[in-house]
Amino acid sequence: MIAIVDYKAGNLTSVKNAFDAIGADTVVTRDPDAILRAERVVFPGVGAAKSAMENLGSLGLVDVVRRAAESKPFLGICLGMQILFEHTEEDGGVDLLGILPGRVRRFPEGADKVPQIGWNDVVADDPREFVKSGEEYYFVHSYYVEKNPCTVAVSSYAGLEFTAAVRRGDLFATQFHPEKSGKLGLQLLRAFLNTPADGRRQSC
Amino acid sequence: MLKKRVIPCLDVRNGRVTKGVKFKNNVDLGDPVEMAVGYSDGGADELVFYDITASAERRPIDIGMVEAVAKAVRIPFAVGGGISCLADMERVILAGAEKISVNSLAVRNPSIISEGAAAFGRQCIVLGMDPVKSGKCPSGYEITTRGFREFTGMDAVEWAKRAADLGAGEIVVNSVDADGTRQGFELNLTRMIAEAVNVPVVASGGAGCPEHLVTVFRDAKADAAIVAGMIHSGEYSIAEIKRVMHEAGVPARMSY
Numbered sequence: 001m002i003a004i005v006d007y008k009a010g011n012l013t014s015v016k017n018a019f020d021a022i023g024a025d026t027v028v029t030r031d032p033d034a035i036l037r038a039e040r041v042v043f044p045g046v047g048a049a050k051s052a053m054e055n056l057g058s059l060g061l062v063d064v065v066r067r068a069a070e071s072k073p074f075l076g077i078c079l080g081m082q083i084l085f086e087h088t089e090e091d092g093g094v095d096l097l098g099i100l101p102g103r104v105r106r107f108p109e110g111a112d113k114v115p116q117i118g119w120n121d122v123v124a125d126d127p128r129e130f131v132k133s134g135e136e137y138y139f140v141h142s143y144y145v146e147k148n149p150c151t152v153a154v155s156s157y158a159g160l161e162f163t164a165a166v167r168r169g170d171l172f173a174t175q176f177h178p179e180k181s182g183k184l185g186l187q188l189l190r191a192f193l194n195t196p197a198d199g200r201r202q203s204c
Numbered sequence: 205m206l207k208k209r210v211i212p213c214l215d216v217r218n219g220r221v222t223k224g225v226k227f228k229n230n231v232d233l234g235d236p237v238e239m240a241v242g243y244s245d246g247g248a249d250e251l252v253f254y255d256i257t258a259s260a261e262r263r264p265i266d267i268g269m270v271e272a273v274a275k276a277v278r279i280p281f282a283v284g285g286g287i288s289c290l291a292d293m294e295r296v297i298l299a300g301a302e303k304i305s306v307n308s309l310a311v312r313n314p315s316i317i318s319e320g321a322a323a324f325g326r327q328c329i330v331l332g333m334d335p336v337k338s339g340k341c342p343s344g345y346e347i348t349t350r351g352f353r354e355f356t357g358m359d360a361v362e363w364a365k366r367a368a369d370l371g372a373g374e375i376v377v378n379s380v381d382a383d384g385t386r387q388g389f390e391l392n393l394t395r396m397i398a399e400a401v402n403v404p405v406v407a408s409g410g411a412g413c414p415e416h417l418v419t420v421f422r423d424a425k426a427d428a429a430i431v432a433g434m435i436h437s438g439e440y441s442i443a444e445i446k447r448v449m450h451e452a453g454v455p456a457r458m459s460y
Contacts, residue, residue, distance in 0.1 A: 113402050157206060180280050
């Protein structure tokens with residue numbers, strides 16, 4: 001069973017539909033036991049960082065998400081990736097979960113329209129990576145994760161390179177939305193499903 | 205590099221996709237879900253559905269159709285028509301649509317834009333507008349509502365700026381003059397609005413051949429373009445449009 005964490009940070013219908021499309025057994029839940037019992041955990045998120053962190057706190061999920069991210073195959077998506085890092089500039093500055101090393105910043109105004117909305121190509125150094133280098137995925141975001149030791153794929157917008165995907169063992173996260181990225185997105189979700197749990201959490 | 209999006213538009217009337225010229229003379233084109241899957245597999249970057257009879261019949265949007273599309277396609281889609289309040293927006297989003305397009309409603313009640321943006325995030329709120337050439341407004345374009353039936357006296361460029369300030373995440377500029385003509389997009393209007401706002405602008409109305417998209421992207425600074433008749437008729441495929449864009453040096457999503 002795969003738990004899709006519901007912490008009132010956006011609509012999860014698309015995420016559930018995408019896993020349904022590849023025949024995966026999912027449950028959308030905010031029950032700590034269900035999340036900790038699940039074999040794999042998906043941590044989506046759309047919206048503002050501050051309210052997302054507050055919701056995690058009020059639902060008693062901060063430690064639950066942290067334990068899940070450190071103990072089982074885990075996939076963060078969009079804001080769900082950003083929250084894994086240390087700190088964001090959003091909402092005047094918010095401390096995040098700090099599971100991964102790095103900071104979240106706002107795209108600079110001027111060069112391109114903010115938010116970035118649409119399909120952008122990613123570059124991954126390793127051709128075997130779960131994100132396919134040179135292919136396009138669907139992004140919607142105003143804030144980005146700076147390049148950091150866990151970055152495995154980057155993309156470019158507003159005159160800079162930002163983190164498109166991160167990986168540490170069986171902990172995966174993407175800035176883009178695999179559930180809305182067509183066949184390539186489904187391929188990525190399948191790769192996540194097929195990754196064996198490694199139980200290790202070494203540094204990147 | 206961010207790609208320029210090609211977005212098929214599906215006008216839904218009584219559960220069927222139809223196409224009319226200047227909002228009239230509708231012909232039946234097919235089933236919305238089947239067409240959505242076909243275009244998605246064929247390389248569409250996004251889809252937009254307008255439930256064009258919902259408002260006129262004073263009924264809410266067809267949620268069953270939204271749910272069926274959301275289960276069938278893996279690309280983003282927007283839905284418009286028959287949205288009259290925040291609760292309607294929420295139903296559409298929970299059904300699986302990424303974006304809600306408001307048009308006449310936002311003219312009547314501009315605060316729906318800020319309320320929607322606060323509730324769901326501005327990326328979910330699309331302002332659709334139907335401007336027509338008019339000497340009455342400084343920009344030369346006046347906003348119409350209710351499918352070109354009512355003139356509002358509102359200037360199109362001013363309205364776009366105000367909507368972006370209120371929290372619209374994207375603006376669809378549907379030229380009433382160009383709609384259905386297949387003679388090309390309204391470049392002047394599209395460019396003025398694209399330069400006036402800092403949110404993506406979607407050109408709509410008038411696409412008749414792939415070169416029209418190249419022009420609107422290259423010369424009018426559109427971020428995305430809506431196509432309808434030229435693909436619904438079978439005359440062109442999304443793949444052909446993408447190929448022409450790519451060859452002209454317009455960034456297009458080529459792997460799908």
